[in-house]
Amino acid sequence: MTVLIVALAPWSLRLKERINSSCAVTLVRDDDAAAIDQALPSADIVISGRFDAAMARRATSLKLIICPWAGTENIDREQVPAGVTVVSSGGPEEAIAEYVLATLIAMRRSLFDADRRLRAGEWKYGFLADRVVDEVYGSALGMIGFGRIGHEVAKRAASFGVRCRAVTMHPKRAQPPPGVTIDIGALTDAAAIDSLVEWSDAIVVCCELSDTTRAMFDARRLALMKSTAILINVARAGVVVEQALFDALRAGRIGGAVLDVWYRYPSRRGQQQVPSNCDFAALDNVIMTPHYSGWTRPAVERRLERIVDAVESFASKNRG
Amino acid sequence: MTVLIVALAPWSLRLKERINSSCAVTLVRDDDAAAIDQALPSADIVISGRFDAAMARRATSLKLIICPWAGTENIDREQVPAGVTVVSSGGPEEAIAEYVLATLIAMRRSLFDADRRLRAGEWKYGFLADRVVDEVYGSALGMIGFGRIGHEVAKRAASFGVRCRAVTMHPKRAQPPPGVTIDIGALTDAAAIDSLVEWSDAIVVCCELSDTTRAMFDARRLALMKSTAILINVARAGVVVEQALFDALRAGRIGGAVLDVWYRYPSRRGQQQVPSNCDFAALDNVIMTPHYSGWTRPAVERRLERIVDAVESFASKNRG
Numbered sequence: 198m199t200v201l202i203v204a205l206a207p208w209s210l211r212l213k214e215r216i217n218s219s220c221a222v223t224l225v226r227d228d229d230a231a232a233i234d235q236a237l238p239s240a241d242i243v244i245s246g247r248f249d250a251a252m253a254r255r256a257t258s259l260k261l262i263i264c265p266w267a268g269t270e271n272i273d274r275e276q277v278p279a280g281v282t283v284v285s286s287g288g289p290e291e292a293i294a295e296y297v298l299a300t301l302i303a304m305r306r307s308l309f310d311a312d313r314r315l316r317a318g319e320w321k322y323g324f325l326a327d328r329v330v331d332e333v334y335g336s337a338l339g340m341i342g343f344g345r346i347g348h349e350v351a352k353r354a355a356s357f358g359v360r361c362r363a364v365t366m367h368p369k370r371a372q373p374p375p376g377v378t379i380d381i382g383a384l385t386d387a388a389a390i391d392s393l394v395e396w397s398d399a400i401v402v403c404c405e406l407s408d409t410t411r412a413m414f415d416a417r418r419l420a421l422m423k424s425t426a427i428l429i430n431v432a433r434a435g436v437v438v439e440q441a442l443f444d445a446l447r448a449g450r451i452g453g454a455v456l457d458v459w460y461r462y463p464s465r466r467g468q469q470q471v472p473s474n475c476d477f478a479a480l481d482n483v484i485m486t487p488h489y490s491g492w493t494r495p496a497v498e499r500r501l502e503r504i505v506d507a508v509e510s511f512a513s514k515n516r517g
Numbered sequence: 518m519t520v521l522i523v524a525l526a527p528w529s530l531r532l533k534e535r536i537n538s539s540c541a542v543t544l545v546r547d548d549d550a551a552a553i554d555q556a557l558p559s560a561d562i563v564i565s566g567r568f569d570a571a572m573a574r575r576a577t578s579l580k581l582i583i584c585p586w587a588g589t590e591n592i593d594r595e596q597v598p599a600g601v602t603v604v605s606s607g608g609p610e611e612a613i614a615e616y617v618l619a620t621l622i623a624m625r626r627s628l629f630d631a632d633r634r635l636r637a638g639e640w641k642y643g644f645l646a647d648r649v650v651d652e653v654y655g656s657a658l659g660m661i662g663f664g665r666i667g668h669e670v671a672k673r674a675a676s677f678g679v680r681c682r683a684v685t686m687h688p689k690r691a692q693p694p695p696g697v698t699i700d701i702g703a704l705t706d707a708a709a710i711d712s713l714v715e716w717s718d719a720i721v722v723c724c725e726l727s728d729t730t731r732a733m734f735d736a737r738r739l740a741l742m743k744s745t746a747i748l749i750n751v752a753r754a755g756v757v758v759e760q761a762l763f764d765a766l767r768a769g770r771i772g773g774a775v776l777d778v779w780y781r782y783p784s785r786r787g788q789q790q791v792p793s794n795c796d797f798a799a800l801d802n803v804i805m806t807p808h809y810s811g812w813t814r815p816a817v818e819r820r821l822e823r824i825v826d827a828v829e830s831f832a833s834k835n836r837g
Contacts (some may be wrong), residue, residue, distance in 0.1 A: 206644060291654040295677060299622035302615045306813065308806070309629060315805045316798035318789040323809030324526060325783055332813040334611040356676035357615060463645055469638040478636035485635045486628070489643030493626065493652040 198512040199258070201236045203227055203245035206265065208501055212244070215505045219512055241515070242508060247271035253278060261511050263504055267293070267346060267491060268433055270406040284507060287345055288500030289491025293403070293431050294349035296490035298333075298357065300455040301399050304427050304484060306330040334358045339397030341390070341413070342404025342432065343371045343381060350401055351377055362393050366409065384409055391421055399427045406433035416441040425452040431490045434458045443475035446482055453482035457490040518832040519578070521556045523547055523565035526585065528821055532564070535825045539832055561835070562828060567591035573598060581831050583824055587613070587666060587811060588753055590726040604827060607665055608820030609811025613723070613751050614669035616810035618653075618677065620775040621719050624747050624804060626650035654678045659717030661710070661733070662724025662752065663691045663701060670721055671697055682713050686729065704729055711741055719747045726753035736761040745772040751810045754778045763795035766802055773802035777810040 198220040202209055205227050213224045223240075225232035237243070237255040244263045245252075253276040262283045264272055269285050277283055303309065307322060307330050314321045322328050338354050340347045343365035351361045352374035364382045365371050373379040382389035384404060390413070394400065400422070404410050414428070414437040422428070428451060430437055439460045445451045459472035477483050518540040522529055525547050533544045543560070545552040557563070557575040564583045565572075573596040582603045584592055589605050597603055623629065627642060627650050634641045642648050658674050660667045663685035671681045672694035682700045685691050693699040702709035704724065710733070714720065720742070724730050734748070734757040742748070748771060750757055759780045765771045779792035797803050 207647065291678065292652045295622045295652050295654065296626065299619045299626075299628065302619035303623060303628070306616065306619075306809070308619065308623070308804070309632070311806045311809060312629070312804055315792060315807045318791045320783055320788075320790065320807040323807045323812040325786055325807060327527065327786070329812060329814040329817060330809060332612045332615050332815055334615065334815060353673075353676045356673045358611065463640055466645055466647070468640075470640065471638045472635060484628070484632055486631045487635045487640040487643045487645060489626070489631060489650060492643040492649060494649040495652055495654060497649060 198241050198508075198515065199223070199239050200242045200244065200508060201225070201233075201240035203233060203243065203247070205246050206497075208497060212501055212504060215501065216508050219509055242511065244504060244508075245272075247273075248277060248283075249273050250276045252276075256281075260515070261507075263507050265500055265504060267344075268405060270433065286500050286503045286507065288498075288503050289493075289496045290345040290349045291499075292493040292496040293346050293491045294353050296457065296486075297350050297401050297403075297429055297431060297455075298353050300484050300486075301338075301427060301429060302333055304453050304455060304482075305333055309484070310481070333399075336360070336398040337362070337396055339363070339393040339400045341393075341400065341402045341410070341436070342366075342384070343379075344403070344405075346403040346431065347401070348372065348374060350403065351379055362396060364390050364393055365404070366407075391418070394418055394421045395423075397426055398423065399429065402428070402430040402432045402436050404432050404436065406435050410436050412436070412438050414438060414442065416444070419445045419451060422451045424450060427451070427453045427455065429455040431457050434460045439473060439475055443473070443477060443480075446477075446480050449482070453484075455484045455486075457486045458488055462488075518561050518828075518835065519543070519559050520562045520564065520828060521545065521553075521560035523553060523563065523567070525566050526817075528817055532821055532824060535821065536828050539829055562831060564824060564828075565592075567593075568597065568603075569593050570596045572596075576601075580835070581827075583827050585820060585824060587664075588725060590753065606820050606823045606827065608818075608823050609813075609816045610665040610669045611819075612813040612816040613666050613811045614673050616777065616806075617670050617721050617723075617749055617751060617775075618673050620804050620806075621658075621747060621749060622653055624773050624775060624802075625653055629804070630801070653719075656680070656718040657682070657716055659683070659713040659720045661713075661720065661722045661730070661756070662686075662704070663699075664723070664725075666723040666751065667721075668692065668694060670723065671699055682716060684710050684713055686725070686727075711738070714738055714741045715743075717746055718743065719749065722748070722750040722752045722756050724752050724756065726755050730756050732756070732758050734758060734762065736764070739765045739771060742771045744770060747771070747773045747775065749775040751777050754780045759793060759795055763793070763797060763800075766797075766800050769802070773804075775804045775806075777806045778808055782808070 200220045200222045202224045213222050223236045242261045264285045338359050340363035343363040355377045362380045364384045366384045368381045371381045463470040520540045520542045522544045543556040562581045584605045658679050660683035663683040675697045684702045684704045686704045688701050691701045783790040
């Protein structure tokens with residue numbers, strides 16, 4: 198069994214060491230097109246965050262693509278040869294669900310502002326002030342997408358007394374957590390999406406970026422949100438129209454946003470890069486984080502374990 | 518039925534209006550000793566955050582004390598006449614549990630720092646950096662106290678895959694949430710506390726302040742904590758020794774602290790007041806908030822409702 202790892206992450210070397218015992222492994226850099234070209238023809242398994250037409254032409258032995266990311270939008274499904282399976286390794290969903298609940302509660306209770314002011318001796322909220330904050334108990338959470346991440350979010354949200362609704366590409370396959378009731382609609386049904394958006398006190402975007410979801414949160418749909426509702430994006434920035442979101446936040450037409458995914462990324466590690474063409478940093482009704490919601494130390498370990506498991510399981514079946 | 522409200526909170530007037538229909542209600546200011554003295558002899562029910570010997574001497578008709586706070590340490594139990602029931606209204610426990618989970622996750626993933634740096638274009642954490650953060654999935658949470666707040670924390674923690682242990686004054690009466698297994702020890706058992714402290718990745722202080730709990734987190738006990746463990750105090754500051762906590766945080770001997778309760782409070786609304794004699798504001802491994810963990814708008818409403826319910830239930834029984 199021959200495995201090609203197209204390296205993107207610092208743990209690629211560790212992954213190679215783990216798989217080496219059972220397979221022949223080649224590790225190449227993501228930007229080394231010549232090395233990828235050379236390694237592809239003999240690869241039974243490709244571990245890569247992207248797969249395109251050029252790769253497909255040379256991948257003549259390919260049987261399995263393992264995408265290490267939750268979002269597989271750079272795996273071009275049209276180009277994946279017949280008979281080749283695509284799986285996403287998973288691993289970050291628990292970490293992302295923690296991020297979603299924590300940031301939603303932090304927004305509701307002005308946590309950053311409360312901390313900053315108390316450090317200066319100002320008691321702005323609570324029984325020593327006239328301002329009260331909000332909570333999530335009993336509130337309504339709409340989920341755009343209901344895969345592994347949505348499942349983990351819903352499980353935690355239920356324990357907070359939060360009611361959930363979801364839209365997903367695969368409503369019939371959706372499995373709510375045990376004991377949790379969720380109204381699940383179709384992500385292809387614009388009226389179902391609009392209804393969910395109007396109903397929600399908070400919306401979590403946790404779907405794939407695709408032709409169906411790209412720019413689905415445009416000015417019209419953002420205008421359907423409650424004026425107090427919070428939009429949390431842990432999927433891909435392209436699902437939400439940059440300027441429309443900025444305008445809605447600046448005008449206070451929605452309650453706030455939690456953004457972990459961005460419109461502009463650094464082109465290399467360590468590079469300074471403001472994450473948008475709009476000045477989100479000037480707003481105080483946003484939480485801004487550097488695409489790290491699923492990137493905890495244990496989540497990286499789980500991802501590694503699950504890729505190794507997927508490779509070994511496939512290898513043992515196909516050696517049969 | 519005659520009710521005396523010793524006013525502390527802005528909603529006292531609304532509470533009076535709500536009870537007025539069924540009872541004769543007197544509302545007096547907390548600092549108006551003469552008015553309290555005058556109203557006490559005829560009061561069947563006192564709604565007050567404190568009760569002392571002087572009040573007891575005059576409260577000759579008293580049957581019920583309703584404390585609007587979760588912490589009843591200012592109700593002097595020794596002075597409560599025989600046959601008088603003391604209840605805490607409840608209401609804030611759901612809000613406090615939200616605060617505990619959100620701040621714990623925020624600490625684990627350096628949320629404040631991640632936001633501040635990304636606003637300046639710095640991608641410090643995640644797949645574009647070499648730093649990874651942490652999560653709570655699978656971690657160990659020790660609870661000091663297991664009343665209503667502990668119950669709500671445990672329910673939510675379980676959904677995050679967090680394992681819980683607790684010590685409480687009433688281990689036999691403790692009721693874990695359905696489906697949640699919690700090892701529950703006695704708050705009077707120093708060895709049980711030490712064992713819990715050593716075991717925990719995070720510790721939530723959610724007990725009454727009493728002779729048993731005052732200063733229980735001294736330098737010795739803080740030194741038992743893991744170097745990465747986080748201490749969350751939503752009870753009363755007096756449970757944790759101020760200087761010992763500050764020293765442990767400054768030296769990095771513990772992972773961090775989330776502090777909602779304080780050593781110095783403003784003496785009146787709007788007054789600036791640094792919350793401690795130690796300079797916690799100079800530390801970056803703390804989250805500091807102004808005693809607002811249970812003070813959300815819905816929690817204030819729940820508290821009001823539950824006091825009204827307690828008064829009406831008592832009044833209807835005693836009218837026969």
